[in-house]
Amino acid sequence: MASSTISVRAVPSISEVSPAAWDGLEHGPSPFLRHGFLKALEDSGSVGGTGRKRSGWVPVYLLAELGSQLVGAVAAYVKEHSYGEYIFDWGWANAAQRAGIRYYPKLVVAAPATPATGNRLLLAKDAPPVVTEALLAAVRQVADDTDCSSIHWLFCTAAEQRMLAEHGYFARDTLQFHWKNRGYTSFDGFLGELKSRKRKQIRKERAKAQAAIERLTWVEGRELDQARLDDLDRFYRNTTDNHGGRDYLRPGFFHRLAETLPESMRMVEVIAGGQRIAGALFFETPEGLYGRYWGADAHVDMLHFETAYYAGIDRAIEKRIPLFEAGAQGEHKLLRGFEPSPTYSAHWIRHPGLAAAIQDYTARESAAMATELAEMAKYGPYRSDNDDE
Numbered sequence: 001m002a003s004s005t006i007s008v009r010a011v012p013s014i015s016e017v018s019p020a021a022w023d024g025l026e027h028g029p030s031p032f033l034r035h036g037f038l039k040a041l042e043d044s045g046s047v048g049g050t051g052r053k054r055s056g057w058v059p060v061y062l063l064a065e066l067g068s069q070l071v072g073a074v075a076a077y078v079k080e081h082s083y084g085e086y087i088f089d090w091g092w093a094n095a096a097q098r099a100g101i102r103y104y105p106k107l108v109v110a111a112p113a114t115p116a117t118g119n120r121l122l123l124a125k126d127a128p129p130v131v132t133e134a135l136l137a138a139v140r141q142v143a144d145d146t147d148c149s150s151i152h153w154l155f156c157t158a159a160e161q162r163m164l165a166e167h168g169y170f171a172r173d174t175l176q177f178h179w180k181n182r183g184y185t186s187f188d189g190f191l192g193e194l195k196s197r198k199r200k201q202i203r204k205e206r207a208k209a210q211a212a213i214e215r216l217t218w219v220e221g222r223e224l225d226q227a228r229l230d231d232l233d234r235f236y237r238n239t240t241d242n243h244g245g246r247d248y249l250r251p252g253f254f255h256r257l258a259e260t261l262p263e264s265m266r267m268v269e270v271i272a273g274g275q276r277i278a279g280a281l282f283f284e285t286p287e288g289l290y291g292r293y294w295g296a297d298a299h300v301d302m303l304h305f306e307t308a309y310y311a312g313i314d315r316a317i318e319k320r321i322p323l324f325e326a327g328a329q330g331e332h333k334l335l336r337g338f339e340p341s342p343t344y345s346a347h348w349i350r351h352p353g354l355a356a357a358i359q360d361y362t363a364r365e366s367a368a369m370a371t372e373l374a375e376m377a378k379y380g381p382y383r384s385d386n387d388d389e
Contacts, residue, residue, distance in 0.1 A: 006071065006130050008064045008138040013048070014038040014075075017061060021070040026125060028157070029287030029323060030118030032111035033075055036261030043260075044253035047077065047112050055250075056080040057112050060146075062138045064131050071124040072131040074139055077108045078146050084248040086115035086328045087154045087174055087345045092358055096149070101351050103150070107143045110154035113248035115176070115328035116290055117343055120156040136167055143350075153346040164346035170359045172345045173366050175373070177331070177338035179324040184317045187310075190337065198335060198381040202310070209306035213272040216311055221265030224258045228267060228276070235279050235295025249293075254281070268311050270296075270303065280307050282315070289316050291326040309336055331376075340376045342369070 011017060019035040027033055038059075041047045047057035057077045064072035082089055085108065096103040109120050123131060143151050153164055161171050184190045191199045210216075219228060232254050240247045258265060264285060270278040278296035282289060294308040309326055316324045326333065334340065347362075349355035 006064055006066055006134045008062055008134050010138070010142065011061050011063065012059060014042060014059070014061060017063065017073075018070070022073060022122070024124070025070065025073055025122035026119060027122060028119045029285055030111070030116050030290070031261065031264040031283050031285055032114045032116055032118055032290075033120075033122060034261060034264070036264075037111070037257065038075060039260045040253055040257040041112055041249075043256045044250045046248060046250045046253050056083065060107075060142050062135055062142070064134050064138075069124075071127050072135050073122040074109055074120065074135050075111070075122075076139060076142060077110065077112065078105050078142075078148060079108050080104050082106075083246060084113040085110065085152075085154055087152075087172065087343070089152070092354075095357065096351075096354055099354065101149070101354050105146060105148050106150045106152060107139070107146065107148040108152045108154060109139065109156075110152070114292075115155060115343075116325055117155045117157060120153050120160055132163070136164075140348075143348075149350050151348045156344050156346060158342075158344050161344040161346050169346035169348045170355075170362060171366075172347060172362045173342045173369055174345065175369060176325065176328060176341055176343050177333035178341040179313055179316065179326070179338045181316050181320070181322045181324070187314055187317060190313060190317065193383060194337065194381045195383050198337075202336060205302045205305050206310055209300065209302040212300045212303065213270050213277075214274070215271050216307065217269050217271070218311075218315065219267040219269055221258060221262030221267075224262070224265065224267055226255075228269065228279075229255045229258055231269075231276050232267060232279055232281055232293065232295075235297070236281075236293045237295070238297065239293070239295040254293075266315075268307055270300075270307055272298075272300070278303055278307055280311075282312065284315075284319070284321070287322060289319075289321045289324045291324070305336065309333070309338075313337065334376060334379065335381055337381055339380065340373055342373075 014035060022035040031037060047055050047059055049055045056079060060076045062074040063070055093103040121132060165171055237247050264283045266282040266284050268280045269276050277298050280294040281292050289312055291308050291312045294304060312324050312326060349358055
């Protein structure tokens, strides 16, 4: 690929980009910057919007082109708030306000409302370094043109974080819990790697949940009918209402997604008393399984673990998927076979004084996280060579 005459332009809607060209860029395991996912967000009003329906996520898609060929892209959003990001900067915003420094708007490079690691620089295979340089310059230009106080690359890859550090961004490491497939051939094989107490706990939890339901079934995206999608939407809103959350995904998102990204969608539906009482949405690629949006109409003890965690582990083993991410939160995942895993972001703050204070904070935060990871390792669920059976 030639490395000259790269141009970058901005478009306000993913509808203005060819799905084949956008999805032909390197996305890695994550499907959350695929054209279909972004299209469903836009079409449902979960991002974009105007007036009273304004979401606070204003899309700016940067397209690097060599002639008429798309060779790189960035999905960026001008933000008026910090909701739906999951790498939290509310403290930074509050500190700026106390100091009389404007914090919003800011520019975020991320998959909206989705705390999953993935490529944030979408590049064509063998794209020369000039494509990356052009996109980084374009991101900074957007921040200048929209008077953004800062730029935040959220849930980027470790390699991207290192590259961004070379371009004036400071790193921030946060923490999630991920399940990693070590070549298991069965759920029992996975359990055999756990400490005896943890193994017994999981078997007890699964037995209790399974005894209370008729069946748990995986439904492919193309089989998701109106009734299932209606239920999935209701389950999602039940969960956000019951736990004091915010329903970032507007009504119609799941229905639109079934049209725009059916190849990656999977629903786990739970049937009891002849009715669908609970479910969760998963996204599946050959390299990763991502669990999202669990919810239920009725409480069944341990059903959340069975539906959102253990069913996903079963699926990853069956399909030989190396990674399973079950969402953003929960040290309780540690007891169920998920391992603490760093997640990465990179930040640039326009105001020098605020930048220095935040960079100092993130350095201390990183040291504290390293200590926390070491502590967690002592209580991990997996057997070591010294453990008795």
